[in-house]
Amino acid sequence: MLTCRRACLLVLAPVLTCPLVSAQTGYVSGNEFNPAISLILDGRYAQYHDTFELPGFQMGPESELPAEGFSLGHSELTLSANVDDQFYGSASVAIAEHDGDTEVELEEAYLETLGLGYGATVKFGRFLSSIGYLNSQHEHAWSFYDAPLIYTALFGKTLYDDGVQARWLAPTRIFLELGVEWTRGARFPGGENDGNEGKSLFIKLGDDLGTTASWQLGASAYSTRFAERSSEGHAHEEESTDSAELIMEDGDVDIVGMDAVFKWAPAGQPRHQQLVLSAEYLQRKESATSNFIEDTNSLIADYEGKQSGYYVQAVYRFHRQWQTGLRYDEVKPDNDFTELEAAGIDMEEFLEETELGSDATITRNSAMLAYSPSEFSRIRLQYNHRDWDEGRDDLWVLQYTMSLGSHGAHRY
Amino acid sequence: MKTLTFLIALLFPVLCRAELAVFACEPEWAELTRQLGGSRVSVFAATNALQDPHHIEARPSLIARMRNADLVVCTGAELEVGWLPLLLRRSGNPKVQTNQPGHFEAAMVVERLAIPTTLDRAQGDVHAAGNPHVHLDPRRLLTIARALAQRLMELDPEGEPQYRDRVDAFASEWQRRMAEWESRATPLQGARVVVQHEDWIYFNDWLALNQVATIEPKPGIPPSAADQKRLLNTLYQQPPQLIMLSAYQNDKAARWLADKLQIPVVVLPFTVGADEHSATLPALFDRTLSLLLQAHAQTADH
Structure with a gap:
């Protein structure tokens, strides 16, 4: 509307021979400046046998499987708009059920500068971290219903936090972006700390290969500290461990990662046919004092953890409305515990109870088929097969994801 | 250095x-x-x-x-x-x-x-x-x-x-x-045409072509087999003279319809650079008109 008026004025003033001038006139109304509203509806039917376990990892939030049978995923409401000529703002609220409780999560609420210039942009508030490739994408934009195992293992699902992000786009013909983030660092795998211990660094490089293909490479690092981090989620399935508690104290966490994406579409037309290959590798090193308490027994140990994993996936759109994809996941823990103080519980028992001593590789294969009548709707069937040293698990999920209202552009 | x-x-x-x-x-x-x-x-x-x-x-x-x-x-x-x-x-x-x-x-x-x-x-x-x-x-x-x-x-x-x-x-x-262009296009006035997507509306408005149907049932939605049959049935009554298709569009549905109705599909450049004859803006309109006039002349012969 504003563009139109401005442009018309520009045309009208000096060029009087303007035969077709915009007919768009209107009245000023209170809702002309409403932000773009987008609502994502997500529901699924899931079938599986076993609970979700990742032996060797202390589990973060949201790492559980969807409820068996029918359930709703994240119903996500996003409002976004330019605040003025200097700022853009966006907020995403997700309503989801965890362990039978309906929770409202403010996933993102950030402001971003538009007018700094020189390729610089500053984002502040709560936002998805730009580390990795999948992390900054909203869940509904993922090609599979769930996060890769390494994301689940390291972040619970994804890393988002409160703080500031500054990024700079180099004035080069090739895409080169550098960014830093400074955040509270209090979310998993961090925890309450002296304040603002979350720091990350990322670099992204990308370009086209002719008109049919494009690529992006990224490298990132994240570090935080915590005074205390307790175990959440479902690291262990046995009811008897309810009275057991594992608390990590005075911890340091360092994560590094690399990611690569390659996209190909005949004639550069991704709408009808497109192949997307992506892979990410992430590694976490952490140290803390582990404090395990079970009834009146306890064990204090020095913890040195090293965990890593990767995924590779291929997603192919073979028809305007159909996509299929394959993903391979692998995570490997390698933790060291040195006993400092024990009372009534020995190391062996502790490692068995918490499964943190496991160094077995966990692998998962996933396949999906998705049908999208339009770009606003999708029905997806996914199969996951997971293997680890103690067993195997099969999971089927039939999911719908629908986008109502204004739907913004997706990231690359 | x-x-x-x-x-x-x-x-x-x-x-x-x-x-x-x-x-x-x-x-x-x-x-x-x-x-x-x-x-x-x-x-x-x-x-x-x-x-x-x-x-x-x-x-x-x-x-x-x-x-x-x-x-x-x-x-x-x-x-x-x-x-x-x-x-x-x-x-x-x-x-x-x-x-x-x-x-x-x-x-x-x-x-x-x-x-x-x-x-x-x-x-x-x-x-x-x-x-x-x-x-x-x-x-x-x-x-x-x-x-x-x-x-x-x-x-x-x-x-x-x-x-x-x-x-x-x-x-x-x-x-x-x-x-x-306007004088060259006089034979096209009132010609009954079918388009794939609503992307020729301004062109047809300019030269007074009579756009009788769109192959897409709704903008941006590809036609299903049922949609195509329904369209064919309505077009049988009074067949159009040609189908206008933009170079970037998928031609499957248009070819099927054209085959059933025995009318030509005219693949038009739509924008600059779609073929070697449409390298500039004037060439784009020249080429579009030539293609349409040629197809129109053929159907008029029948």
């Missing part, structure tokens, strides 16, 4: 470029800007004629180009809603943001057709600001050319005399050609 200079030139095009770096969303605007700006502009076209401008990905290379642009020339009217806003936000370039002088949306300076009275996604991929495919009406294109020249003068005042000369030359040449 030579290699180093070359590397610097490659990495920092910003240091050695023309007056105005222009990012054009579609080839027609790239060509128009080149015509109006001459050597004072360096133009990058984000899409080619065989790409569907509705569905482009916000690729890293496009973000990098947007970063260095002084002016963005796009269709607007929500045509690029799936990628342009993201490019703008990630570019860190204040000059080209919406409502800045460096942001030009062509469709917004002319009257648009098919502005919906109600907005409902059940109606398909509808654009609240009306049909965005304005460049296929040369009358509107001339209005846009004048507005764009004005914008170039505003952004690059030193070049004003050059822009003025160029736009005047463009306008008089264009008006001469327009009269010629």
Whole structure:
């Protein structure tokens, strides 16, 4: 509307021979400046046998499987708009059920500068971290219903936090972006700390290969500290461990990662046919004092953890409305515990109870088929097969994801 | 040393470029800007004629180009809603943001057709600001050319005399050609045509072609087998003379329908650069008219 008026004025003033001038006139109304509203509806039917376990990892939030049978995923409401000529703002609220409780999560609420210039942009508030490739994408934009195992293992699902992000786009013909983030660092795998211990660094490089293909490479690092981090989620399935508690104290966490994406579409037309290959590798090193308490027994140990994993996936759109994809996941823990103080519980028992001593590789294969009548709707069937040293698990999920209202552009 | 200079030139095009770096969303605007700006502009076209401008990905290379642009020339009217806003936000370039002088949306300076009275996604991929495919009406294109020249003068005042000369030359040449096209197109008046997507509405409005049906049941929604049968049944009563298809579109449904109705499918360039005969804006209209007249003459023979 504003563009139109401005442009018309520009045309009208000096060029009087303007035969077709915009007919768009209107009245000023209170809702002309409403932000773009987008609502994502997500529901699924899931079938599986076993609970979700990742032996060797202390589990973060949201790492559980969807409820068996029918359930709703994240119903996500996003409002976004330019605040003025200097700022853009966006907020995403997700309503989801965890362990039978309906929770409202403010996933993102950030402001971003538009007018700094020189390729610089500053984002502040709560936002998805730009580390990795999948992390900054909203869940509904993922090609599979769930996060890769390494994301689940390291972040619970994804890393988002409160703080500031500054990024700079180099004035080069090739895409080169550098960014830093400074955040509270209090979310998993961090925890309450002296304040603002979350720091990350990322670099992204990308370009086209002719008109049919494009690529992006990224490298990132994240570090935080915590005074205390307790175990959440479902690291262990046995009811008897309810009275057991594992608390990590005075911890340091360092994560590094690399990611690569390659996209190909005949004639550069991704709408009808497109192949997307992506892979990410992430590694976490952490140290803390582990404090395990079970009834009146306890064990204090020095913890040195090293965990890593990767995924590779291929997603192919073979028809305007159909996509299929394959993903391979692998995570490997390698933790060291040195006993400092024990009372009534020995190391062996502790490692068995918490499964943190496991160094077995966990692998998962996933396949999906998705049908999208339009770009606003999708029905997806996914199969996951997971293997680890103690067993195997099969999971089927039939999911719908629908986008109502204004739907913004997706990231690359 | 030579290699180093070359590397610097490659990495920092910003240091050695023309007056105005222009990012054009579609080839027609790239060509128009080149015509109006001459050597004072360096133009990058984000899409080619065989790409569907509705569905482009916000690729890293496009973000990098947007970063260095002084002016963005796009269709607007929500045509690029799936990628342009993201490019703008990630570019860190204040000059080209919406409502800045460096942001030009062509469709917004002319009257648009098919502005919906109600907005409902059940109606398909509808654009609240009306049909965005304005460049296929040369009358509107001339209005846009004048507005764009004005914008170039505003952004690059030193070049004003050059822009003025160029736009005047463009306008008089264009008006001469327009009269010629209109007289050539007289046989097409009232011709019954079917289109794939609502992207020929301005062209058909200009030359008074009678668009009797659209193959897509709703904008942006591909037809199902049932949709195609239904369309065929309605068209049997009074068959159209030809099917107009844009070069970037999938031809399957159009070929099927054409086969059943025994009418030709005319694959039209739609924009600059779709084939070797459509390298410039005048050539685009010349070529489009030739193809249509040729097909029309064939059906008239039957």
